[in-house]
Each structure stands twice: as structure tokens, then as C-alpha cells.
Amino acid sequence: MRENDTWDALPQRLPDWFRDAPLGIFIHWGPYSVPAWAEPTAELGAIESDLGWFAHNPYAEWYFNTSRIEGSPAREHHRKVHGDAPYDDFLDQWDPSAFDPAAWAELFRRAGADYVVPTTKHHDGITLWDAPGTGDRNTVRRGPRRDLVGEIARATTDAGLRFGVYYSGGLDWHVRPTEPLVSGEDVGDLKRPRDDEYGTYCSAHMRDLIDRYQPDVFWNDIGWPDENFHFEAGGLGELLEHFYSQRPEGLINDRFAGAHQDFVTTEYQAGEIPEDQPWENCRGIGLSFGYNQVEDESQYMSGAQAVRHVVDAVSKGGRVLLNVGPRADGTLPELQVAVLEALGEFMAEHKAQLAGSRGLGELEIPGARWARAVEQDGTCSVFLSGPQGDLAIGAADLPEGYDWPAGGVTVELAGEDAAPVAVSARRTDDRR
Template identity: 55%
Template sequence: MMNRPPISQHRDRLGTHQPEWLDHTPLGIFIHWGAYSVPSWAEPHGELGTEPDERTWFTHNSYAEWYFNTIRIPDSRASQYHHETYGSLPYDGFLDMWHAEKFDPDDWTELFKEAGAGLVVLTTKHHDGITLWEAPETYGRNTVQRGPRQDLVEKISRATRRAGLRFGAYYSGGLDWHYRPFPVILSEKDLELLARSVDPEYGRYIFNHCLDLFERYHPDIFWNDIEWPDCAKNFDAHGLGTLLEHYYKLCPEGVVNDRFGEFHSDYETSEYQAMRDSEAADRWENCRGIGLSFGYNRMEGNEHYLTGPSAARHLVDVVSRGGRLLLNVGPHADGTIPAPQRACLKGLGAWMRAARAELSHPSAELLEQACSLPGARLMSHGDHAVLFALENVAVPLDRLPAEFDWRSSRPGDGQTQVSHDHGVLTTAPTQLGSGIILAKRFH
């Protein structure tokens, strides 16, 4: 149940930032595109949060964007694949093999808008340390001077805003495998100890990166990942607090996520089935890929991808519990969006055109009921309520608010699949993914 604000040790100084646009953006698109999109390889091992053994997860990591780490694990399938396919090629060789020759940012953003998204968050630097713009002190290790030879942040942010969407910037603050070479990560303990650096030079380096990112592109979301160096969790000249003060001044409608430890956040995040305790916050976001990976993974088949209907059901579940969905796209290295991902977004868009007006966060008094209805989700709009069917479901009327008349109905694709008989509402998912029952208040 929504019962607490997002975690922040410095809210008195940094303030509370909840712009109106964020509450009206139930769906965003995440983009993971990098040198890792060239090998585009990982084992489809399952969703994050479903593998209890940490060493097994990291060895068989489903995330293709973690290729740099996974190929260094002795005898892993990723290391075997890399040796058999690329021999002794170092990871940075993939940067020069990444040409983005078919990249069309307007095609991307038109698709995202068609899917019903109001926000696009681009991975501007992942854990491999390669920046998608000419960031300070990268000395050519960026997409302007190598690989695509384009400022990808500039092109995608401009296309996003031309489409009328908000633009956000992901940045890996805690991990940079190039700036500070790490031993292999095989556990969450390894990750925490390696990420939480005491290196003040790295703190200064990422401060300058992010300030440059804010000044150039003014992202509406600053989406940090894997923590921040402890030595920089302060309000010194290159401290995180000082950086966030700059951010809020440069981006007055901007918000930041929760992946700075407990230092500050405007909303919290879960990922696939991990970090679910964040969903107890009054503002939260679930991020996941259309498949099992964020970066494109050539090893995934159709059985690993969400379809339009299954994406719609997941979106309804998240929003009905007070959250927002950030659904990831992992393009090919050439800049095209894989066909199964494109099909998912088009299918989701068809559902959103039918149901978007009825998709909203539930009122606090309805939230407990919404989460306790098996196979259905309940949302309130002030003058009416909406019941979304995630599967075949029969809901006793005594489980629903008494002040509503549940005899009015409209499924998402216009087909009559709702009956009201003997005190029970019965519905089923439509071809577009989720049945809708409208209920009007008695007057």
C-alpha cells in the first residue's frame, strides 16, 4: 500500500519535486544501446529477482549489457562464446564495430509515441563507461569520436522533444569498468564493495560528466544507477548534493530516482521482480525490458518477449498499484528496433488508444481493494471507476465500492465480454490485452 514518501536524507535542503507531468505519465520507454549491442549476447536465464543464487545469476546473467563483466568469468558460456566468435578482441573493439548506419531517431520516437509513452529515458553512459555524447575527459572514448561518430544524446533528445515527449538521461554513477578497472563481479557484495568507491577523483569525474549532461540536454529525469561514491555524498564542490542543486536549477521540472543510496530521491524504482520493497513508496516506477535483457540479446526468442497484450496487463498491474512503467527497448547495433520489440510496442499502442483515458493511479482508499482482486485491477477517476481484467475473472460485487453502479461496460476492443448476473461481474481480457468495465456513480 502507498504509505511513505521516497527516501531522502537531505529533503530539507534539496526539497520535494513532484511535477504534475510525472503523475500523468504512466508509461515511459527506456533505451539501452551501446557497444554491447554489437555482440548482443547473453543467456536468457530468467528475470532479475527470480534467481536466488547470486553467483549463478552473475555467471549466467540475462543482461546483454553486462557482457563486459560476464565474458571475464572463467568458463562462463559468455566467455566461451566470446572466445569462439571474437578470439582475443578487447571489449573496446565493439565500439569501433558499432556503426548505427540505419539509425533514425524520429522513427524511434514516432513508435514510442504510438505506443502511448510520454517519456523516453536514454542510457547515456552504462557500466562500460562509453558515453553517448562527447563527455569531458573521455579522450575520444565516446560515440562522437568513435563508432557511430554522432552525438546520440543530442539526436535522441531532440527527436524525443519534437515528438512532444519528455526526455530523461540514465547515467551509471556507481560503475565504470573503464575508468576504474574492477575484478569480476560475482555477487551483490562484490557489486556493493566495488561500486561504493572512496576514490575522490572518480567522484569529480562523474560530477563533471553529469553537470555537462544537464547543461547541454536538460533532462526531465536524472536516472542514476548502482549508487554513487561515498566520498562524494556531500555538498562539497564536487559533491552529489551540489550536483543535484545544479540539476534542479537547470531543470526546474526535473526529478531524480532513488539509486543514490539513501542520499535523496523523488521516486523509487523496482526492476523486473527485484527491489519490490520500493513499491511501498507513494511514487515508484518499475523498469524492465520487453525481453529478459535491457540491451538487445540475439539469444532471446519470441517466448522471452512480452507481446502487446501481456505488456498492457503488466502496465495495468503497475499503475493500479500506484506505479509507473519504464519499458525498455534494446535496438540492434545498426539502429533498427528488433521486430518482436516493435510488434510489442505497436500492440501496446493499440490497447492504449482504447484505454489510455481510463488509466490512472488509484485513489488511496481504493488501493487496498485494487491489489486484493485476483485477476483484476481497480482504478478511480473521481466521477467513475474502472475495473481492468487481467485474465478471466468473476468479481463479486460486494468486493467493489457500493457507491458505484457496475452495470455500464465497455471492453477495450469494443467486443461485449462483460456480464452482470446474480451479484457478480464477469469479464475476460480482450484481444488488445485487458477488458475494461466502466462504473458510474449513482446520482
């Protein structure tokens, strides 16, 4: 039973570092990076019904589930290419011989990120560190034979970035196996584990991650087993108390089935932006989080699109957790690197305008296809994209209470395929 007064006694946090962070980097890397295959269908949220979504799931990290759905393209691919091999064969085949965590962290820093959140256990149940109770089913004992979480954590903090952890508390297809999940109802209700024993297993993993790697973000996924919603030993309540006590600037997301949260998450196009709450949008550079060898430029964001996505989120009071999906060997796909480098060029010039700003949302400016605004210390920064050429903007195009230094300004737009340009206006009244 959830005791509201006890849960409500947990801290509610928005630390300065997170409030001021426009961008974080998500990393989905696991045995699924060996087959690296999914059907590139559509972004999550772009299809109204989930009927058929799971059989045609574009998420490569869901390969174990999708490849077991009879009639799915992934099922046919698994039979044809991998001979119906057991999923754990991919763990043994996983050889990250080209993995350079310091190079990753440096790229993320150049991209303008403030925090990095790698997967530590996805729904396949394989942990990227020697997690308690996993036996040899982890990356230290098999496959890579490396503590990948520890290596990423050290490189991240050495680069001056905050470190967080993703953990799948709601699903574990090895410890709590089920028939393939084929609907949202399966995931959220019918086929998810609810028992306290599984919750205690997850809690021991997370406590180990907290004590070993000192994460500042606890990013849970797919909920948490209902019977573990308690403050006794091994319960979720005790775990969160431990996290908050050990990490004074740490915070958690909203994927604990309503138990507690510090910020709200949306994913691709799914989810609603909350009012007056901190929030974060997560998405891949392509349609998948895990590396998908089928994807090409037609599924990937361009650098300019990634820039607009980040600016759009910040203009609406949020931030972006942008995912990279490394290949099994530890290299980052060139198209993903190019997007991060383009983000870095933009952020090197404009991050100071975004970090810690107050979002002013979308603007309707004639001649511009896209316009967003933020304010910081009385300065309104307007970011614009549109057809290449000069664009004159008057005071009437600004939010109420702002004006250009000379009553108007002319900007040179670089074209719709280029990153937005920025111009600044000043507040003309005393409102804050």
C-alpha cells in the same frame, strides 16, 4: 559526511507530468549491442540468491563483465566468436547506419509513453555523447561518430515527450577497473569506486548532460561514490542543486545510495513496492535490457502481457519504464516493435483512464483470471482478463463504495492471450 539538514533542503518533487505518466521508455544501446549476447536465464528477482547470477547474467549490457568470468557461457562465447577481442573493438565496430531517432520517438509516442530515458553511460564507461574527460572513448570520436544522446533528445522533445537520462554513477569498468563482479556484494560494496575524484568525474558528466540536453529525469544507477557526498565544487550535493535549479519539473530516482530521491524504482521482480511513495518498475520486453540476439518469443513479453504489466503498476500507484534494446545498426527488433504497437492500441483507448488515476489494486472476481482497478474523478475503471466468453459481474465484486450503473454488468472477455477489457463503475458515497 552526509549533513542531513543540507540534503533535506533539496526539493522533494512529484511533478504533474510524472504523476500522470503511466509509461516511459527506457533505451539500452551501446557497444554491447554489437556482440548482443547473453545467456537467457531468468528475470531479475526470480532467483532468490545471486550466487551464479553474474556468471549466467541475462543482461547483454553486462557483456564486458560476464565475458571475463572464467567458466561462464559468455566467456566461452567471447573466445569462440570474437577471439577474445578487447571490448573497445565493439565501439569501433558500432555502425548505427539505420538509426532514425524521429521514427523511434514516433513509435514511443504511439505506444502511449510520456517520457524517454536512454543510457548515456553504462557500466562500460563509454559515453554516447562527447563527455568531458573521456578523450576519444565516446560515440562522437569513435564508432558511430555521432552525438547519439543529442539526436535522441531532440527527437524525443520534438515528439512532445519528456526526455530523461540514465547514467551509471556507481560503476565504470574503464575509469575504475576491477576484477569481474561475481556477486551482489561485489557490486554494492567490495568492488565499487568510492573516491571523490571519480565522483567529480561523474558529476562533470551529469552537469554537461543537464546543460546540453535539459533532461527532466536524472536516472542514476548502482549508487554514487561515498566520498563525493558533499556540497562543495564537483560534489553530488552541488550537482543535485544544479539539476533542480535548471529543471523546475525535473526529478531523480532512488539509486544514489540513500543521498536523496523523488521516486522509488523496482526492476523486473526485484525490489519492494513502497507505501505512499511514487514508484516506477523498469524492465526489458525480454530478459535483457541491451539487445540479445539469443532471445526469441519464449523470452519476450506478449503485447497483452505488456499491457497487463502497465495496468498492474498503475493500479498499485506506480508506472512502468519499459525498455527497448536496439540492434547495433539502430533498428528496433521486430518483436519489441510489435509489443509497443500492441501497447499503443490499448493506450489509444484507455490511457485517459490510467493517467492521473488513483490505484485501487487487485480485485478477486470469480471467472476472471486477472483484474485490476483504478479510480479517476469518481469513476472506477476495472480491467479484466480471463477465458474467452461472457462474464457477469455484480456490485459485490467491486471495491467498497462503488456500484455498476444498473447494479451489475456483463463483459465479453477476449481470452487470456488478449489485452484486458475495461468496464466502469461509479462511486456511490462521498469518500475521496
